[in-house]
Amino acid sequence: MAKSRSSEPASDPRDCRLYLITPPVLPDVEAFAATLAAALDAGDVAALQIRLKDVDDDTVRRAVDVLRPVGQERGVAVILNDNPELAKETGCDGVHVGQEDTPYKQARAIMGPDAIVGVTCHDSRHLAMIAAESGADYVAFGAFFPTTTKEAKFHAEPDLLEWWQSMMTTPCVAIGGITAENARPLVEAGADFIAVSSGVWAHPQGAAAAVQAFGPVLAL
Structure with a gap:
């Protein structure tokens, strides 16, 4: 993932990569x-987004203080959700902002x-083009599948990824209900990164096994 302050593990540039x-x-x-460390040691992971909901800033700071070194020591870019001020303060490699969060230009200024600044673009080609042309390091499309992690108000189809790759060079992230079992069409459609939450942490054999299962799926 671009602009990480930490070194990244080598990978084939054609490969899609995990974004946890x-x-x-x-x-x-x-x-x-400890679970995170095992997962990161199990395969190639490009980024970790710390996304905590309905907690105060001190709780986020504590989580970042504990989790950021686990990621950065392994060459994984650590990205905080929603809050560029806190991301900057806590030494994260970047921030991810949604359409209802801090605007991209303000996040970049902070x-x-x-730093990495990524932008949620749902299923919108228009929003993605605006973000990319403004300088976003990646755009995120989804949800591609039903998800229990958060309420999905938008649904994206794989042809959106195909169109994006034919038009733009800014990397794209596919998100929403993705598992090792359903990810392949998104990889084939051109996703640069596959964002996964419960598909890893709720895996019946554990997070490390989930990351291992993604390995052959993501490599083209």
């Missing part, structure tokens, strides 16, 4: 850090030119 998203609630962040 934390569960929305982490009752025991230290225990999750984070600086070398």
Whole structure:
């Protein structure tokens, strides 16, 4: 993933890569850090987004303090959801903003030119083109499948990824209900990154096994 301050693991540039998203609630962040470390050690992961919902800033700071080193020590870009000020303060590699969050240009001004700033674009070609032309490091499309992680108000189809790759060079992230079993069509359609939350953390054999299962699916 572009502009990470930490070094990244080598991978074939044609390969799609994993973009992990934390569960929305982490009752025991230290225990999750051990699970995260095992998952990151199990295969190629480009990025970790820390996305906690309905918690205060101090809870987010605590989570970042524990999880950021786990990712960055392994060359994984650590991205905070929604809050560029907190992302900057806590030493994250970037921030992800939605359409109802801090606007891209404001997030970029806060984070600086070398940070990663990604933008949710739902199923909208128009929003994605605006984000890319403004300088976003990636655009995120979805949801591609039903998801229990968050309410999906938009539904995207694989042909959106095909169109994007034919038109633009800004990387695209596919998100929403993705598992190792259903990811292949999105990879074949041109997703640069596959964003996964419950598809890894809720895997019946554990998060490390889930990351391993994604390996052959993501490599073309």
